[in-house]
Amino acid sequence: MLVSAKEMLQKAKKGKYAVGQFNINNLEWTKAILQTAQELNSPVILGVSEGAGKYMCGYTTIVGMVNGMINELGITVPVALHLDHGSYEHAKKCIEAGFSSVMFDGSHYPIEENIEKTKELVALCDKLGLSIEAEVGSIGGEEDGVIGAGEVADPKECKMIADLGVTMLAAGIGNIHGKYPENWAGLSFDTLDAIQQLTGDMPLVLHGGTGIPADMIKKAISLGVSKINVNTECQLAFADATRKYIEAGKDLQGKGFDPRKLLADGVQAIKDTVKEKMELFGSVNKA
Numbered sequence: 001m002l003v004s005a006k007e008m009l010q011k012a013k014k015g016k017y018a019v020g021q022f023n024i025n026n027l028e029w030t031k032a033i034l035q036t037a038q039e040l041n042s043p044v045i046l047g048v049s050e051g052a053g054k055y056m057c058g059y060t061t062i063v064g065m066v067n068g069m070i071n072e073l074g075i076t077v078p079v080a081l082h083l084d085h086g087s088y089e090h091a092k093k094c095i096e097a098g099f100s101s102v103m104f105d106g107s108h109y110p111i112e113e114n115i116e117k118t119k120e121l122v123a124l125c126d127k128l129g130l131s132i133e134a135e136v137g138s139i140g141g142e143e144d145g146v147i148g149a150g151e152v153a154d155p156k157e158c159k160m161i162a163d164l165g166v167t168m169l170a171a172g173i174g175n176i177h178g179k180y181p182e183n184w185a186g187l188s189f190d191t192l193d194a195i196q197q198l199t200g201d202m203p204l205v206l207h208g209g210t211g212i213p214a215d216m217i218k219k220a221i222s223l224g225v226s227k228i229n230v231n232t233e234c235q236l237a238f239a240d241a242t243r244k245y246i247e248a249g250k251d252l253q254g255k256g257f258d259p260r261k262l263l264a265d266g267v268q269a270i271k272d273t274v275k276e277k278m279e280l281f282g283s284v285n286k287a
């Protein structure tokens with residue numbers, strides 16, 4: 001059964017570790033992440049962007065697939081199914097479809113409008129026992145065609161949004177989606193510290209988990225980050241392993257063209273990446 005992300009993140013915040021959000025793209029991705037979480041006895045959040053939602057034939061298809069897998073694979077660790085960077089309309093669609101968690105990204109609106117829309121969705125999620133993530137200060141880089149400027153959030157605005165009763169809060173601290181450029185200045189820990197001072201127990205979310213060095217991840221967790229989003233790194237690992245399989249001519253040997261064989265190395269690469277992240281984030285055996 002899907003659960004809200006509230007309890008797992010509050011536990012993570014208290015225990016000084018972070019739960020990984022791994023974005024899903026298809027059946028193989030979902031299965032690889034769920035199996036790894038179960039093997040490591042770790043809570044997990046499956047992230048779905050609007051673009052990936054469309055690709056996977058809509059939110060009800062995804063809810064059916066994830067619930068089916070939880071039953072068929074005997075998954076007992078806490079699993080939240082979460083809309084990633086959702087618009088107001090898509091947050092509502094996911095709630096109707098049976099997601100257990102949504103992100104409303106109102107970071108591109110003026111703060112008053114972000115507050116207004118977040119407030120409405122908080123009321124709706126509260127009624128249904130779902131978790132909700134809000135965002136202040138847009139995350140840089142490109143995700144699904146949406147290009148963020150890579151802002152650093154205003155801690156006072158973070159406090160205003162946190163006070164609306166959201167479950168977790170994403171704040172821009174110089175992080176960006178996708179690969180980090182050579183000249184990246186790193187995370188702004190001063191900003192993160194100022195945000196945690198003002199928001200207290202609120203679990204903070206670090207987007208753009210791909211390529212952030214381990215020491216920065218650990219420092220971010222020590223300053224109140226309890227959820228870390230990873231997407232691109234699994235995609236790169238999958239693509240790399242699949243390319244090697246084909247370049248080695250394995251698809252031309254025997255039944256190597258069978259998708260169950262063709263995609264197996266890529267799936268293993270996703271599992272290895274998820275395992276590495278769960279170990280780094282400290283969520284192993286925290287189910």
Ligand code: 13P
Nearest residue numbers: 178207208210229231232
């Ligand atoms: P990366 O693709 O950089 O890992 O970011 C993922 C993310 O933040 C999803 O919201």
